[in-house]
Amino acid sequence: MGSTYQAPSLLSVQNVTKRYGELTAVNDMSLDIVPGEIFALLGPNGAGKTTLIGCICGMITRFDGNITVAGFDVRDDYRLTRRLIGLVPQELNYDSAFTVRDVLEYQGGYFSAPPTPDKVNEMLERFSLADKADRNTRGLSGGMKRRLMIAKALMHDPVLLFLDEPTAGVDVELREELWEFVRDLRDRGTTIVLTTHYIEEAEALADRVGIVNFGNLLRVAPREVLMESLGHRSVEVRLHEAIPADFIAQMDALNLEKAGPKTLMLHIDRREEDAPGPGPTDRLLRALFDAGLSIERVDGHQTSLESIFRQIIEQDNSKTPDAPQIHPSPEAP
Ligand SMILES: Nc1ncnc2c1ncn2[C@@H]1O[C@H](COP(=O)(O)OP(=O)(O)OP(=O)(O)O)[C@@H](O)[C@H]1O
Numbered sequence: 001m002g003s004t005y006q007a008p009s010l011l012s013v014q015n016v017t018k019r020y021g022e023l024t025a026v027n028d029m030s031l032d033i034v035p036g037e038i039f040a041l042l043g044p045n046g047a048g049k050t051t052l053i054g055c056i057c058g059m060i061t062r063f064d065g066n067i068t069v070a071g072f073d074v075r076d077d078y079r080l081t082r083r084l085i086g087l088v089p090q091e092l093n094y095d096s097a098f099t100v101r102d103v104l105e106y107q108g109g110y111f112s113a114p115p116t117p118d119k120v121n122e123m124l125e126r127f128s129l130a131d132k133a134d135r136n137t138r139g140l141s142g143g144m145k146r147r148l149m150i151a152k153a154l155m156h157d158p159v160l161l162f163l164d165e166p167t168a169g170v171d172v173e174l175r176e177e178l179w180e181f182v183r184d185l186r187d188r189g190t191t192i193v194l195t196t197h198y199i200e201e202a203e204a205l206a207d208r209v210g211i212v213n214f215g216n217l218l219r220v221a222p223r224e225v226l227m228e229s230l231g232h233r234s235v236e237v238r239l240h241e242a243i244p245a246d247f248i249a250q251m252d253a254l255n256l257e258k259a260g261p262k263t264l265m266l267h268i269d270r271r272e273e274d275a276p277g278p279g280p281t282d283r284l285l286r287a288l289f290d291a292g293l294s295i296e297r298v299d300g301h302q303t304s305l306e307s308i309f310r311q312i313i314e315q316d317n318s319k320t321p322d323a324p325q326i327h328p329s330p331e332a333p
Contacts, residue, residue, distance in 0.1 A: 010035045010160055010191050011056065016065035018051050025051040026063070027215035033160070033193055038186050040202035041195045042309060043212030049195035050090065051215075053162050057087045069160060086158035086190075088149050090165045096138045100129050100148055103137060107152045115155060127151040127181070143174045150181060154190075161185065163194040167201060179204055199306040211309060213316045223305065232303055235266045235281050237288070238296045251287055254280050262296075 009032035018026040026048045033039050041049045054060035056067050058078050067074045069081040098106070104120045124130040127147040132140060140148065146166070153161060163182065167175040182205055186192055196202055202209050203223065210220040219226070239262045248256050248264075255267040268280050278286070288295060 008035075009033060010070060011193070012066075012068045013052070013056070014066045014068075016052065016055055016063055016067060018048075018055060018060060018063040024215050026055065028065070029212075029215075029217045030065075031210060031217060031220065033191060035159075035191050036186070036189065037207045038182065038192045038194070038205050039208050039210065040206035041193065041210050041212055042197070042199065042202045043195075044197055044313065046214075047197075047212040048215040049212055050164055052212075053087070053164055053193075053195065057085055057162060058082055083156065084159050086153035086156070086161040088153045088161070088163045088166060090168060092145050092149060096136070098137055099134050100124070100137055100140070101133045103148060103152055104155055107155045119155075123151045123155065142170060143177060146170065146174070146178060147181065150178075150185075154185075158190070160191045160193070163192065165195055165197070167196070167198065175201070199304070199309050203305040209305070211312050213313050216316070218312055218316055226308055227303070227305060233268045234301045235268065235284070236299045236301065237264045237266065237284065238262055238298075239264070239288070240294045240296050244291065244293075247287075247291065247293075251284065254284060256284065 011031075011033040013029055013031040016026055016029045017024065029048075029052060041052070043049055051060065055063045056069070056074060058074060058081070061075055069084050072081050072084075074081045095103075101120060101124070104123055105115060121130070124133050127150065129144060129147060129151065132144060137145070137148065150161075150163075150166075166182070167178055170178070179201070182192060182194070194201070194205065206223050208220065208222050209226055211218045236259065238260075242261050243258060243264060248258060255269070257265050257267070259265040264284070266280055266284050285295070285298075
């Protein structure tokens with residue numbers, strides 16, 4: 001029997017619980033983050049994402065359970081683990097009396113020796129802030145402010161970067177630009193954990209997704225696995241003429257339904273697609289051809305991560321009264 005190689009975890013969260021009085025903000029969460037991945041914690045407002053980050057990054061120290069970064073305990077070895085972590089919080093937090101360069105110089109010296117001018121210039125270039133270096137931060141656009149926050153969090157070269165709601169409230173164009181910066185960071189070797197309530201963001205960026213609701217980590221899976229296990233594919237076939245009355249009955253080996261007088265919907269299980277021999281789409285198209293029916297168009301559909309997320313959260317909410325709202329993606333209808 002061969003065994004599957006498992007990369008050692010960079011961050012290990014073991015049975016972490018955080019209560020505020022009667023409220024359990026984080027409920028017995030366990031999670032391992034491996035080096036080099038982008039991990040998205042996806043959940044509605046109030047799910048406990050920021051609280052978990054607070055426990056990992058040292059803003060919250062009173063919690064049950066254990067958290068280690070590179071094997072070091074975040075409470076016992078706080079100085080060391082904080083040095084390994086970069087955090088971009090939800091709120092922009094720098095003194096707006098400073099210039100862009102001041103912010104980076106000051107932050108660079110926070111965990112280690114003050115940065116060299118070369119290091120500051122490199123970060124200014126990398127985050128497209130060089131021409132604004134000596135400007136006051138008050139005059140920056142929203143996108144520049146976000147980039148400055150990321151650059152600031154990276155000044156001490158952390159191995160693990162937390163982005164708490166990196167694109168909350170930003171427009172679509174800026175969001176895509178920030179996604180590019182995040183991908184670039186990962187390609188340069190930084191491991192990234194981001195929180196989001198935008199499914200689209202997790203779908204665009206994450207290697208793995210953890211779904212959180214009411215303090216519970218409901219599911220952790222590679223994005224593709226989540227989509228394959230819960231998502232399904234369907235093929236919509238529109239004919240030029242009405243579907244003959246007995247056609248669907250004759251095709252009882254396929255999961256086929258009538259979606260309109262001239263429209264068929266074929267639901268496909270991934271396992272069927274992987275089986276040897278002609279797949280379900282092939283069989284349907286052949287049968288239509290043999291029956292002398294002509295096809296106007298064929299469209300494929302794939303369940304999105306958005307509907308998978310909704311399925312999981314709604315199942316969980318049905319067990320819990322006073323469920324919070326699920327946020328749609330900003331441009332979702
Ligand atoms: N300091 C605090 N005192 C009391 N309750 C708190 C405190 N901080 C957070 N909570 C509560 O804990 C729960 C989890 O909050 P948290 O901010 O972690 O959620 P979140 O998933 O990050 O939400 P959002 O997406 O809105 O940032 C919420 O019910 C929140 O009201």
